[in-house]
Amino acid sequence: MMNNILLRHCHRHLQTRIRYSAGARISTKTTATTALTTTSTTTATTTFRSFSSNNDNNKPKKLSEDEIKASLRLLSYQGTPFPWAAVKDRSAISKTFHFTDFNQAWSFMSRIALLAEKMDHHPEWLNVYNRVEVTLTTHDCDGVSTKDVNMARAMETYASDLMPEGSKSNFTPTNSNTV
Numbered sequence: 788m789m790n791n792i793l794l795r796h797c798h799r800h801l802q803t804r805i806r807y808s809a810g811a812r813i814s815t816k817t818t819a820t821t822a823l824t825t826t827s828t829t830t831a832t833t834t835f836r837s838f839s840s841n842n843d844n845n846k847p848k849k850l851s852e853d854e855i856k857a858s859l860r861l862l863s864y865q866g867t868p869f870p871w872a873a874v875k876d877r878s879a880i881s882k883t884f885h886f887t888d889f890n891q892a893w894s895f896m897s898r899i900a901l902l903a904e905k906m907d908h909h910p911e912w913l914n915v916y917n918r919v920e921v922t923l924t925t926h927d928c929d930g931v932s933t934k935d936v937n938m939a940r941a942m943e944t945y946a947s948d949l950m951p952e953g954s955k956s957n958f959t960p961t962n963s964n965t966v
C-alpha cells in the first residue's frame with residue numbers, strides 16, 4: 788500500500804518534471820527562432836522602407852559620393868574608434884567588427900549569412916578569431932547601393948545584440964585600406 792502511494796507520487800513528480808522540461812525546451816526553441824526571424828524580417832523591412840527605393844527595373848541604384856557619405860554618417864555612431872568607412876580606390880564601404888571570441892564572431896556571420904541569402908546580397912568578409920572584416924559593395928551596379936547600407940545597418944543591429952554593453956567601445960583599428 789505504502790509502496791503504491793510512493794510509486795504514484797513519483798510518477799506524478801516525474802510527469803511534472805517531464806512537462807516542465809518539455810515546456811522549457813519548446814519555449815527556448817521558439818524564442819530563438821522568433822528572435823532570429825523577427826530580427827531579420829524587421830531589420831530588412833525597416834531598412835528597406837527607410838531608404839529611397841531602387842530604380843524602376845529593380846536593378847540596384849549606385850549611390851553618389853554624397854549619398855554614401857551621408858549613409859556612413861548615419862551608420863557610424865559617435866565615439867566609435869573604427870566606424871564604417873569608404874574603401875580606398877573602389878566604390879565600397881567597410882568596417883572591422885571585434886567580438887569577444889570566435890564563437891561570437893561566428894554567430895554574427897551565421898546570422899548575416901541567413902540575411903544575405905534572403906536579400907540575395909552577399910558580403911565580402913574575412914574572419915580571424917574574434918575579428919570580422921567586412922566590405923560591402925553591389926556587383927549589379929558596380930558600386931555602393933542601398934542594399935549595402937541596409938546590410939550594414941543589419942550588421943550593426945546583430946553585432947550590438949551579440950556584444951555585451953561596455954565591450955562595444957573596445958574597437959582597435961586594424962584595417963588601413965579605408966579613406
Ligand SMILES: C[C@H](O)[C@H](O)[C@H]1CNC2=NC(N)=NC(=O)C2=N1
Pocket residue numbers: 907908909910924925926927928
Ligand atoms: C544573380 C544574383 O542575383 C546576383 O549575383 C546577386 C548575388 N549576390 C550579390 N551580392 C553582392 N554583394 N552584390 C550583388 O550584386 C549580388 N548579386
